[in-house]
Amino acid sequence: MLAPFDKETLSKYWIGRIAREGRKFGIGLCLVSQRPKRLDSDSLSQANNMIILKLVEPSDQRYVQQASEALSQDLLEQLPSLNIGETVIIGPCIKVHALVKIEEFKGKLVGTDPNVRKE
Numbered sequence: 001m002l003a004p005f006d007k008e009t010l011s012k013y014w015i016g017r018i019a020r021e022g023r024k025f026g027i028g029l030c031l032v033s034q035r036p037k038r039l040d041s042d043s044l045s046q047a048n049n050m051i052i053l054k055l056v057e058p059s060d061q062r063y064v065q066q067a068s069e070a071l072s073q074d075l076l077e078q079l080p081s082l083n084i085g086e087t088v089i090i091g092p093c094i095k096v097h098a099l100v101k102i103e104e105f106k107g108k109l110v111g112t113d114p115n116v117r118k119e
Contacts, residue, residue, distance in 0.1 A: 003031070003040040012040055019046035037063040049091030054082040070097070 002011040018029050019042070031047060033039050037060045044067040052071075055061050061079055065071045070090040075097060078088065085102045 001033075001038060003043050005038055005040050012043070016040060016043045016046075019043045036060050036067075041067060047091075049093040050089070052079060052088045052090070054084075054086070055079040072097070 002009070003015040004012060015029065015031075018027055019031075022029055029043075029047075031039060031043060035057075036044065036055075037057075041063075044064075047067065050064070050068055050071070052064060055064065056079075061076055065073075065076050068090060071088075075088050075090070078099070082088070082099075085104060087100050087102060088097065089100055090097045
């Protein structure tokens with residue numbers, strides 16, 4: 001993990017600094033995690049926009065809600081029931097919070113393991 005909540009690392013320092021000061025210089029930052037409660041809270045709280053996929057774990061849900069004042073209790077309660085490809089988008093990037101279905105990518109995936117039987 002590059003920005004862990006429980007220890008100081010050089011990458012955590014720079015991620016936090018970019019999260020706090022990057023907007024002044026036109027620099028964006030994208031934090032991606034399957035376990036948001038393990039992310040540094042300072043870095044996560046600087047995120048203006050969030051694209052949140054299915055979150056079942058209550059502690060992860062609370063952690064994300066604490067980091068974002070825009071995540072209402074109603075939206076939070078919907079997170080465990082999201083299907084594959086469904087997401088909640090919140091923040092200034094969108095006028096109204098939205099539940100969005102992201103279509104499956106039909107192109108060629110690279111960087112995957114080869115199908116040994118087929119090969």
